[in-house]
Amino acid sequence: xxxxxxxxxxxxxxxxxxxxxxxxxxxxxxxxxxxxxxxxxxxxxxxxxxxxxxxxxxxxxxxxxxxxxxxxxxxxxxxxxxxxxxxxxxxxxxxxxxxxxxxxxxxxxxxxxxxxxxxxxxxxxxxxxxxxxxxxxxxxxxxxxxxxxxxxxxxxxxxxxxxxxxxxxxxxxxxxxxxxxxxxxxxxxxxxxxxxxxxxxxxxxxxxxxxxxxxxxxxxxxxxxxxxxxxxxxxxxxxxxxxxxxxxxxxxxxxxxxxxxxxxxxxxxxxxxxxxxxxxxxxxxxxxxxxxxxxxxxxxxxxxxxxxxxxxxxxxxxxxxxxxxxxxxxxxxxxxxxxxxxxxxxxxxxxxxxxxxxxxxxxxxxxxxxxxxxxxxxxxxxxxxxxxxxxxxxxxxxxxxxxxxxxxxxxxxxxxxxxxxxxxxxxxxxxxxxxxxxxxxxxxxxxxxxxxxxxxxxxxxxxxxxxxxxxxxxxxxxxxxxxxxxxxxxxxxxxxxxxxxxxxxxxxxxxxxxxxxxxxxxxxxxxxxxxxxxxxxxxxxxxxxxxxxxxxxxx
Numbered sequence: 001x002x003x004x005x006x007x008x009x010x011x012x013x014x015x016x017x018x019x020x021x022x023x024x025x026x027x028x029x030x031x032x033x034x035x036x037x038x039x040x041x042x043x044x045x046x047x048x049x050x051x052x053x054x055x056x057x058x059x060x061x062x063x064x065x066x067x068x069x070x071x072x073x074x075x076x077x078x079x080x081x082x083x084x085x086x087x088x089x090x091x092x093x094x095x096x097x098x099x100x101x102x103x104x105x106x107x108x109x110x111x112x113x114x115x116x117x118x119x120x121x122x123x124x125x126x127x128x129x130x131x132x133x134x135x136x137x138x139x140x141x142x143x144x145x146x147x148x149x150x151x152x153x154x155x156x157x158x159x160x161x162x163x164x165x166x167x168x169x170x171x172x173x174x175x176x177x178x179x180x181x182x183x184x185x186x187x188x189x190x191x192x193x194x195x196x197x198x199x200x201x202x203x204x205x206x207x208x209x210x211x212x213x214x215x216x217x218x219x220x221x222x223x224x225x226x227x228x229x230x231x232x233x234x235x236x237x238x239x240x241x242x243x244x245x246x247x248x249x250x251x252x253x254x255x256x257x258x259x260x261x262x263x264x265x266x267x268x269x270x271x272x273x274x275x276x277x278x279x280x281x282x283x284x285x286x287x288x289x290x291x292x293x294x295x296x297x298x299x300x301x302x303x304x305x306x307x308x309x310x311x312x313x314x315x316x317x318x319x320x321x322x323x324x325x326x327x328x329x330x331x332x333x334x335x336x337x338x339x340x341x342x343x344x345x346x347x348x349x350x351x352x353x354x355x356x357x358x359x360x361x362x363x364x365x366x367x368x369x370x371x372x373x374x375x376x377x378x379x380x381x382x383x384x385x386x387x388x389x390x391x392x393x394x395x396x397x398x399x400x401x402x403x404x405x406x407x408x409x410x411x412x413x414x415x416x417x418x419x420x421x422x423x424x425x426x427x428x429x430x431x432x433x434x435x436x437x438x439x440x441x442x443x444x445x446x447x448x449x450x451x452x453x454x455x456x457x458x459x460x461x462x463x464x465x466x467x468x469x470x471x472x473x474x475x476x477x478x479x480x481x482x483x484x485x486x487x488x489x490x491x492x493x494x495x496x497x498x499x500x501x502x503x504x505x506x507x508x509x510x511x512x513x514x515x516x517x518x519x520x521x522x523x524x525x526x527x528x529x530x531x532x533x534x535x536x537x538x539x540x541x542x543x544x545x546x547x548x549x550x551x552x553x554x555x
Contacts, residue, residue, distance in 0.1 A: 082127030083331040083393070087506060090387045090424065093380040094446060095437040099388055100375040100396040102408035103173065103417045105363075106337060108322055108330070108346035109133035113503065114535075115325060115348040117542050123503060123550075128330060131390030131500040132419070138496065138532055140416045140489040142174035150176045150368040151411060153460060153475055156490045157482045160422055161520055162498055162510035165430035167482060169386075169421040170490045171458065175368050178413040183366060185221040186283040187239065191270035192255060193290035195230045199257035202348065203324040207289045208252050210321065210353035214287075215249070217361045218242035225273045226251050229266030230258060239277035264307060271311045278316075281466070283366055285317040288336075292322060292329030304332065308340035309407075317367060317410070318342030321356065338393065341370065341410055359530065363412035369462040371408040371470065374419065375401040377457045381448050382426055382479050385434040387508070389420040389497050401461060404470050411462070418493050422508070423455075455479045492524035492533065499540055514544035 091099075109130040116124035145152040152174045160166040190211055198204040215224065219242060226237040226248070237251040270286045278284055308318065318340035320333050330346075337344035343364060345356045356364055373396060378386055388395075400406040411417060424430045439445070454476045461470040498517045501509040518540045525533045 078326060080125075080326065080328045081331050082125050083334065085127055085130065085392050085504075087504075087508065088388045088390075088392055088395075090385040090422075090432055090434045092385050092434050092436050093378040093383040094448065096435075097377050097380060098375060098398045099378070099386065099421070100373065100398050100401050101388060101391045101419070102394040102396055103372045103374065103411065103419075104132050104391060104394045104409050105136060105412060105415055105417060106130075106334070106344040107133045107137035108334070108344045110137035111348050111352050112322075112328075112330065112346045113500075114539055115346075117539050117546065119325070119348070121546060123543065123546055126504045129500050129503045130334075130393070131497055132394070133390075134500045135390065135418050135420065135493050135496045136416070138492065138536075140172055140174075140418055140493065141487075141526070142172045142416055142489065144174060145176050149462075149471070149473065150464075151462075153458070153473065154489075155458065155475065155477050155481070156487060157455070157477060158484065158486045158490060159482075160510070161491075161494055161516070162501075162512040163422070163430070163432075165424070165428045166432070166510075167423045167425060168490070168494055169423055169456070169477070170493060171374070171419045171421075172489060173372075173411065173415075173417040175363065175411045175413055175415040175417075178362055178366060178368070183362070184282045185223075185279050186218065186285065186365070187223050187274060187277050187279045188218075188283075188365075189225045189227060189239075189270045189274045189277075189286045190252075191266050191286055191288045191290075192226060192228045192236075193230075193266075193288075194228045194255050194257050195293070196258050197291055197293045197327055198324070200324065203291060204255065204257045206347065206350070206353065207321070207323050208255065209350060210347055210357050211252060211287075211289070212249065213353055214357040214361065214365075215242065215245060217358060223277055223279075224248050225277065226255075227266055227270045227273055228255055229269075233265035233269045235269065235273060239273065264304060267304070267307055267311070271314060271316060274316045275314055283317075284315065285319060285365060287319045287321065289321045289323065290333070291324040291327060292333045293327050305335050305339045308336050308342075312339070312341045312407070316341075319364065320344045322346040334393065339407075341367075341407070343410070343412070355530075360414075363415040366413045367410040367465060368413050369411040370465060371404070371406075372411050372417075372462040373401050373406075373408045373460070373470075375459045375461075376421070377459070378423075379450070379452055379454055379456060380426075381450060381452070382455050383423055384426045384428060384430075385424040385432070387422050389422060390500075391419065401459065404463070404468060408461075418489075420493060420497055453479050455481065488524040488526045490524075491520055492526070495520035495524065496536065499536070499543070503543060514540055514547070518544075 109128060110133060112128055113124045116122055142154045143152050154172040156170040157167055160168045192207065194204065222242040223239045224242055225239040228234055228236045237248060240248055274284055274286055318337065319342060320337045322328065322333050333344055347353050347356060396406065424432060456477050458475045460473040463470045495517050498509065498512040502512060502514060502517065518537055521533065521537050521540065528534055
C-alpha cells in the first residue's frame with residue numbers, strides 16, 4: 001500500500017498553504033486511520049472465523065504495512081531461495097533399462113525465468129531453471145483422445161539438434177477437453193497470504209486482480225470461501241455461492257498486507273473449510289496465493305510438506321500461485337505442490353494472471369486423471385544410453401510404477417504434458433560420458449537376450465478420479481520410427497529445452513547457442529494465437545544480450 005505522506009504534503013503546499021510540519025501531522029493521522037481500519041478488519045475476520053468454526057481467534061496486531069507499494073527489492077537485496085538441481089546424467093541402457101517418473105504440469109519456472117530476464121535484466125540462478133516446467137509452459141498440438149482413456153499418447157523420434165550423434169524421443173500427452181456444461185461444480189477456498197511481505201504491487205494487489213478474473217469464470221453452482229493468514233489465520237468469508245459475486249469481491253477488496261506469515265495455520269484452516277463444504281464428485285480445491293515466505297508456526301519445507309501430504313488424503317486438490325520478487329521462496333512452494341495433488345504457477349504480471357485464471361482455467365482447475373506415471377524400458381540392443389531432460393524432482397523408483405500407493409502428478413482437462421529423452425543409439429560415434437555400474441563380483445552382468453526391433457516400450461499408469469486402482473497403457477516404438485521432417489511440437493520443445501540448458505550452462509548443451517536456439521524456435525512458432533512462442537524468441541535474444549554484456553564487463 002502506498003504511503004500517504006508525500007501526496008498530502010504536496011496538496012498542503014499547493015492548495016492549502018499549510019506548513020510541511022502540518023502536512024506531516026496530517027499524514028500521520030491518515031496513517032493512524034489506516035491502521036485502525038486494518039485492526040477493525042482483523043477483528044471482523046476473527047468474528048467470522050469464530051462464528052463459522054466455533055473457535056475463538058484472538059486478532060493479532062500486524063506489523064506496519066504502510067510501506068511504499070512501488071518499492072521493489074533490487075537484485076543485491078535478493079533473499080530468494082531455490083532448490084539445487086543435479087541434472088539427470090546419461091545412463092547405460094544395459095545396466096539401467098528402466099526410467100520411471102511422474103508427470104509434472106507445473107510451469108512456474110518459465111514465468112519466473114522471464115521475470116529475471118525482463119525485469120531484473122540478469123540470468124536466473126540455476127535452481128530456478130526447471131526444464132520440464134519451461135517445456136510445459138507452452139501448448140502443443142497433439143490430437144484429442146478418441147478412446148476410453150482421458151488422454152492421447154504421442155511419440156516422435158529424430159536427431160537431437162544440439163548433438164548430431166544423438167536422438168531425441170519426444171513424448172506428448174493430450175488431456176481431453178471439457179465443455180463448460182460438463183464441468184463439475186467447484187468448491188474453492190482461496191488461501192491468501194496477507195503478511196507484510198505481500199504489500200507491494202506485484203503481490204497482494206496483483207493476486208486480488210487474478211482471483212477476480214477467476215471469479216468471472218465461475219457460475220451459480222460453484223462456491224467460494226476465503227481464508228487469510230498473516231500472524232494468525234482467519235476465515236474472511238465462509239463458503240459462499242459464486243452467484244453472490246458482490247459479497248465475494250467485497251471480502252477480497254478488504255484484504256490488506258501486514259504481519260508475519262503463519263502458513264501452516266492457514267493451510268490447516270483452508271483444508272478444514274474446504275472439507276466442511278465438500279462437494280461429492282466435485283472439484284474441491286484450495287488455491288494458495290503467497291510469496292512463500294513462511295516464518296511463523298510450521299514453516300520449514302519438511303514440516304509443510306508433511307502437513308500437505310496428510311491433507312491430500314482428503315481428495316482436495318491444491319493449486320499454488322506464487323507472487324512477487326526479492327524474498328520469493330520457490331523451493332518451498334515447489335515441494336509443497338509436489339506433495340499435495342497440486343499444480344504450481346508463478347504470476348509475474350496481469351497477462352500471466354489471465355493465462356492461469358482465464359485462458360487455461362479448465363486445465364489448471366479441473367483434473368481428469370490422477371497419479372499419472374510413465375515408465376520406459378529401453379532396448380539395450382539398440383540404445384546405448386539415455387537421459388531424461390528435466391524432471392529431476394519427479395523421478396520415481398522402478399518399483400513405484402506398479403505401486404498404487406505412490407503419489408504422482410495430476411492431468412488437467414485439455415492439458416498437454418511433454419517429456420523429452422536424449423538417446424545415444426548403439427553404434428553412435430558419440431563421445432558422451434555414460435554412467436556405468438561397476439563390475440559385479442558375485443553375479444554376472446545382465447545379458448541381452450532379444451532380437452526385437454523395438455527401440456523402447458512406454459508404459460503409463462493413471463487412476464480415474466473416482467478410483468484408487470490404476471489403469472495400465474502400453475506402447476512400443478520401432479527402431480525405424482525416426483523421421484527427418486519433424487513436427488513443430490518436436491522442434492519447439494527441443495528449442496525450449498536447449499534454451500534452459502544454455503541458461504543453466506549445462507554440460508549437456510552440446511553445440512547449442514542462443515542464435516541456433518532462436519532459429520529453432522522461430523522455425524516451429526506455428527500459429528501462436530496468444531503470442532507465447534513469440535515471447536520466447538524475445539527472451540532468447542534478451543538472454544544472449546545479458547550474457548554478452550556480462551562477458552564484456554568481465555573482460
